[in-house]
Amino acid sequence: xxxxxxxxxxxxxxxxxxxxxxxxEHNKLDVKIILVEASDRLGGKIRTLKQEDFIMESGxxxxxxxxxNVAPLIEELGIxxxxxxxxxxxxxxxTEGKLKQIxxxxxxxxxxxxxxxATTELISAEGKVEALKDFYTPxxxxxxxxxxxDFLEAFFGKELVEKQISPVLSGVxxxxxxxxxxxxxxxxxxxxxxxxGSIIQGLSANKAKFQxxxxxxxxxxxxxxxxxxxxxEEHLSNSEIIKGxxxxxxxxxxEQYQVTLADGRIIDSDVVVLGTMHSTAQALLQDEELNEDFxxxxxxxxxxxxxxxxxxxxxxxxxxTGFITANSDDVLCNACTWTSRKWEHTSGQQRLLVRLFxxxxxxHYDSLIKLSEEELLKVALKDIQTSxxxxxxxxxxxxxxxxxxxxxxxxxxxxxxVSLEKKMTDRYPNxxxxxxxxxxxxxxxxxxxxxxxAERILEQVITH
Numbered sequence: 001x002x003x004x005x006x007x008x009x010x011x012x013x014x015x016x017x018x019x020x021x022x023x024x025e026h027n028k029l030d031v032k033i034i035l036v037e038a039s040d041r042l043g044g045k046i047r048t049l050k051q052e053d054f055i056m057e058s059g060x061x062x063x064x065x066x067x068x069n070v071a072p073l074i075e076e077l078g079i080x081x082x083x084x085x086x087x088x089x090x091x092x093x094x095t096e097g098k099l100k101q102i103x104x105x106x107x108x109x110x111x112x113x114x115x116x117x118a119t120t121e122l123i124s125a126e127g128k129v130e131a132l133k134d135f136y137t138p139x140x141x142x143x144x145x146x147x148x149x150d151f152l153e154a155f156f157g158k159e160l161v162e163k164q165i166s167p168v169l170s171g172v173x174x175x176x177x178x179x180x181x182x183x184x185x186x187x188x189x190x191x192x193x194x195x196x197g198s199i200i201q202g203l204s205a206n207k208a209k210f211q212x213x214x215x216x217x218x219x220x221x222x223x224x225x226x227x228x229x230x231x232x233e234e235h236l237s238n239s240e241i242i243k244g245x246x247x248x249x250x251x252x253x254x255e256q257y258q259v260t261l262a263d264g265r266i267i268d269s270d271v272v273v274l275g276t277m278h279s280t281a282q283a284l285l286q287d288e289e290l291n292e293d294f295x296x297x298x299x300x301x302x303x304x305x306x307x308x309x310x311x312x313x314x315x316x317x318x319x320x321t322g323f324i325t326a327n328s329d330d331v332l333c334n335a336c337t338w339t340s341r342k343w344e345h346t347s348g349q350q351r352l353l354v355r356l357f358x359x360x361x362x363x364h365y366d367s368l369i370k371l372s373e374e375e376l377l378k379v380a381l382k383d384i385q386t387s388x389x390x391x392x393x394x395x396x397x398x399x400x401x402x403x404x405x406x407x408x409x410x411x412x413x414x415x416x417x418v419s420l421e422k423k424m425t426d427r428y429p430n431x432x433x434x435x436x437x438x439x440x441x442x443x444x445x446x447x448x449x450x451x452x453x454a455e456r457i458l459e460q461v462i463t464h
Contacts, residue, residue, distance in 0.1 A: 001030045002462060005259050005269040007247045007284070009037030010044025011443055012435040013275030014232045015073075015450020016457075021239050023458050031462055033239035034267060036259070038246035042233055045405070046443070048224030051396045053348030054308045055224045056355070058400040060443055061337075062086065062218035062225065066210065067444035069451070070219075077231040082223065084345050085216040089338075090320035093122060093167055094387050095327050099318060102168065107210050108186070109168035110152075112203050120164060127159030134200055139193045147411060148185045149177030155199060167326040170361060171335055173409065184409035222345050225443075250284045250431065257431065271430045271461050273453055277405060278437035287427065293420045297437060300408045301360035301401075303368060305380040306339070306353065308396040313340040313352040317388055322354075325387075332368070333383045334359045352390070356380045360406075373399040407437050430461055 004020060006013045017035050024031045041047070045059035063070055065085075074080050092099040102109060105116040117128055134155040142151045148169070152161045166177050173185050182190050192202020203210070221227035233241065246262040250272055259267045274281040282294040321342040324335045333356040340347035340354075347353045358368050358376075368376065376399050384390050417438045424433060432453055439449045 001032055002270045003032045003034065003268065004271040004273065004457060005257075005267055006033065006035045006273040006275055007259070008044070008273075008275035008280070008435065009035055009039070009042040009241070009243070010275060010435065010446070011046060011229070012446040012450045012453075013037070013044075013273065014042060014229065014236075015447045016273050016275060016434060016453045017236055017239050017450075018073075018232050019451045019454035020457060021236060023454060024462075025238065029462060033236075034269075035236065035239055035241045036245065036247050036261065036267075037241070037243045038262075040244040042241070042243065043226055043229040045402065046225050046229055047400075048226035049306075049398055050224070051398070052308070053351075054306075054353050054396055055343075055346040056306045056308075056339075056353070056398050057220075057225055058304055058306075058398060059402065060225060061339075061343075061355075062220045063228075063443045065216055065219050067442070067448075069448050070444050073447060074228070077228075077235060079221065079227060079231050082221045082227055083219050084222055084343070086218040086220075086342050087321065087344055089341060090318065092318065092320055092323035093164070094323045094325045094331055094336075095122070095163070097328075097330065099320075099323055099387070101320075102164065102324075106164075107203055108172065109165040110156075110189075110203060111200055112207060113200065117160075117200070122164045123160055127157060127163070130157030131160045133157065135198045138197065139190065142182070142190060142193075144183040144187050144190055145181055145411070145414075147178050148180045148182045148189070151182055151190065152177065152199075155193065163326060167324040171324055171357075171359075176361065179408075179410045181409070181411045181414065184413050220343060220345070228443075247284060249286065250428075252428065257428075271432070271457050273432045273434055273457070275434045275450070275453075276437075277435070278407075278433075279404075281433060281437075285428070285431075289427065290420065290423055293416050293423065296412060296416050298408045298410060299404045299437075300406045301365065301369070301403045302406055303358040303365075303376065304398075304400045304402065305333075305356045305358070305376055306396075306398040307356070307377075307380055307384060307394040308347070309352040309354075309390070309392060310395040311352050311390070311392070313338065313347065313350055315352065315390065316341060323387065331383045331387050332362070332364050332379060333357060334362055336383070336387065351395070354384060354388075356383060369401065369403060407441055409441075432456065 006017050047058045049056045091102045100121050103116040103120045105112045111117040193199050196202040249260050251258045257269050278297045322337040335357045337355045434453045
């Protein structure tokens, strides 16, 4: 019998184990899967909390629907009837002391049409004229390895990027646009520019890819995103799951590896999957040659604050689903989702539930991370009062600090991952890096990476 040890019970590790078990059962292979998770629960940064009649996601709150690999998995798990979709509404940017609408006909704040550019209230007339150079300025120098910020500014000008695109895009990718490559963020933009001569025209021509599901751009589950984790765990009945015990080191022993756990247990394994943050993988391997690459991978941070009020969410000041903050001194949060409006299942009586985000890109973050829960609650309440005019104490709240655990794909990210992959193949054959530190941060990306990892194990190790 061969043994595969998957370290890390987040969505990537779970997906790896799930798809591998599925293939093992289908092909009647003699393989044992052991999943090791340091926490006493699976799911990693997916964690649903239920208080009173509120449902709160302290980590990832939804799954993007335009990535189609998740739907077949949901059907296999038999939870398709539990799926819910986001309610639609206007998104805003809070700037200059008020909420200003992000054009609906836009992708990540990038206009999809001349009309969208002409009618936005976020940009001055001069800024709109400058952005027209996208239509007549050719791309003679940018490649996918260049900064997405520099690329966008070259064709749209500074004002459109700073006031409308950057607040949205930086929120999605948790980093400064000047430090993100086109390849690691929006690689298709340069393809559109080169093919259509204009980013706007390219996006417009491919509009169906971004709006193909109509208003159903995100999905969750009636009981929260953890329903996906719970169902995957239930389907891993033929795999051994070890929770609440940390893996401490990995050592090569001939053609196999020994995985030592914190309780002293040693597991002999033919294949080890490191579905953990890169810092954990680095600590497990303790290899100076790998550290050169590991040390160049960076994480960002985020504080999530939920506030549930005993008032109807109809008291929100506008027909929308939330706002992003830009160039504001009076509101400290980076963004605020009007959760009970965007996700009806999160509030049984449609009482107001909002979620505020404070990211490490925030100039106040270093001070905020040192605050207690009660102090952060006061900061959040002040932000809500200033931005939405809502006062009073919450009926319930949750504060979660995700410190130094959000992968940040800077300019050299892809190059570093390629280098790591080569060194791992040479020095640790059959030890596989997986997960959001390397291959994509969204739930669909992690599931796809888990499935690809399972296929690799099956093709390269088990069937040979």
